Amino acid sequence: MNRHPAPTFQRTDAQCNLCGTGMHLEAGEACPLCASTPPQRVMRSVFQALPHGLLAQRTLAPAPGPHGLDERWFAGRATPADLALADRAGAIDALDNLSARGVVYLDGDGGAIGALLALNCAPCSVIAMDVAEPGGGARQRATLLLRDPADAARWLPWLQAWHGPGAVAASVVEDPFAALRTELAVWQAEQRECSFWWRDDDLVADSPALRRLAALSQRHDAPVLVAVIPAQADAELASASAGGMPTLVFCQHGWGHINHAGAGQPNSEFGPERDAHDAEADLARGGERMRALFGERFMPVMVPPWNKLSPALAARLPALGLGGVSQYLAEPHAPVAGLVRVDTHLDIVDWRNGAGVREPAALVERLVAILQMRRNGQLREPIGVLSHHRVMLDGTWRFLDQLLAVTAGFSCVRWLHPRDVFQGMTSMIQTEAQCAA
Structure with missing residues (x-):
């Protein structure tokens, strides 16, 4: 039964309804008696x-x-x-x-x-x-x-x-995360562990955005693998990130993030068009720079700029001291002995709209589809979320914060440390850390 039946009113607009003056007011005018807008x-x-x-x-x-x-x-x-x-x-x-x-x-x-x-x-x-x-x-x-x-x-x-x-x-x-909660409830009911991991690209210097990334990671206990562009990395970056950023570890993002692709081809720094000797030299220089900057906080993982990497160069990564590689879902690849590949699956930045904010409901829809692939055995690696702290707008930060908060409400969810994601690299990481020391 409706406790509030449809009302009827009689009223007049001939006076200010705040002070009662009967003076007619022009459009947009403040009341001369009470100054109301x-x-x-x-x-x-x-x-x-x-x-x-x-x-x-x-x-x-x-x-x-x-x-x-x-x-x-x-x-x-x-x-x-x-x-x-x-x-x-x-x-x-x-x-x-x-x-x-x-x-x-x-x-x-x-x-x-x-x-x-x-x-x-x-x-x-x-x-x-x-x-x-x-x-x-x-x-x-x-x-x-x-x-x-x-x-x-x-x-x-x-x-x-x-x-x-x-x-x-x-x-x-509507709450854009409702479908995600429903999917995670299925994982929990089936007593499955749902593993996520987080990668962030294009780090070059200390900044408020980097500190925001570190604070968000620490608050939600979600470690981040941060891909650093070696040629652009600020000399002060290592010391700036050493103290208050314990949940960040660092990997190699190519060398200079420079496009070497031909006209009309997708951007790439290490695609098939590069001279193999030059490409390997750049990667070697990048590795040396990363070890000098970060020591044991450097994970020998290669994140190719624009997620493009020629098969021939991928096969050479272990010999160059890089035991892991991370690209984006659906990039073609062949298994390489001594190389652990774990990709990301959800890029939260809208690159087609000037690095704008993606529609949250669409992001969640994609994430739920990936979770269902994982649950049905079509995907076997942990689900990787990709961010770019340098360009993210407030709406993208908000999505990421709420995603971490929503997953924290389910005991079946675990945000993996990058060392656990690339666990097959354990011996190589230890060897590299000893060499750096």
């Missing part, structure tokens, strides 16, 4: 439409603050100065601070804000409004973000009755 008046109108029973944990009583905005309507750090967030990125921050029954009010396009939240793995319910501004009559866009979808369903008819059915619409930003 159009977004503040629209927000007040939004909450005036809701009966007290729907504002549990909030109040309809006027607040002592400016314009009658009551901070108790909101959760987290929201204050009257924070309520109208013109910057859409502020929606993500505000949503992170919401309690389970919290609500955030924003001025702006609800559709665009919802799309931004979806791209940033921020599930919630969105009520988008295009309504008349009290006191002025101009149209204003406003958006409510609610944690609890049941609240959104209860609020919608009241807002539509107050502002008109065509002016208010609700939508849901």
Whole structure:
């Protein structure tokens, strides 16, 4: 039974709904008596439409603050100065601070804000409004973000009755990780161990992004194999990474990350077009540089730039002191004696969109498909996640953080140390460390 039947209202827009002045206001004008802005008046109108029973944990009583905005309507750090967030990125921050029954009010396009939240793995319910501004009559866009979808369903008819059915619409930003949780629940029920590992490419120098990578790795206890470009590596990198980055180990990312492919061919530094002598010389120089920089923190694993490596050069890697190689899923290869190959499978950066943010739901869909391949015996190696700290945008960092958090909720998941991933290299690693010493 519906406890809140469809309401009917009689109201007037001929006055400021915050101070009561009857003066007509021009579009976008602040009230001359109380200095309220159009977004503040629209927000007040939004909450005036809701009966007290729907504002549990909030109040309809006027607040002592400016314009009658009551901070108790909101959760987290929201204050009257924070309520109208013109910057859409502020929606993500505000949503992170919401309690389970919290609500955030924003001025702006609800559709665009919802799309931004979806791209940033921020599930919630969105009520988008295009309504008349009290006191002025101009149209204003406003958006409510609610944690609890049941609240959104209860609020919608009241807002539509107050502002008109065509002016208010609700939508849901789905949790992109729901399918992953379902798949991991199957692994757990079948008592299987689900192994992941993490590789990050293109390290050349200490930076805030590198420190963010190290902090994320340490917080989630997920070690990272970081591929360093030897020719570009800063001389201070070794000392900068030595102290507070215990979960990072380092491997060789080619030599200079320089494209030697011919016109019209996929980029590669060590493809079949390279002179074999020159290619081997570059790899040898790269190995020497890595050992000099990192000593025992260097793992003799070759990550070819652009994931391209000629079969002939792959066969020579063990003789060059490189006992492991890591490329990307589906790159062709043949087994090489003395060489352990473990690839990555999920690149979280959208390279087709200028190193932008991939759609989280699409990434999760791919990851679930890979997990199912692994569970069905079509893939036998641990699942590798590939990141590029130097270019990642906040949405990509957020996806990675939430991926690590979601997997931490399942006892069947284990994030492997790179030394365990390339465990067949144990004796070679020990030999190389002794040589470096």
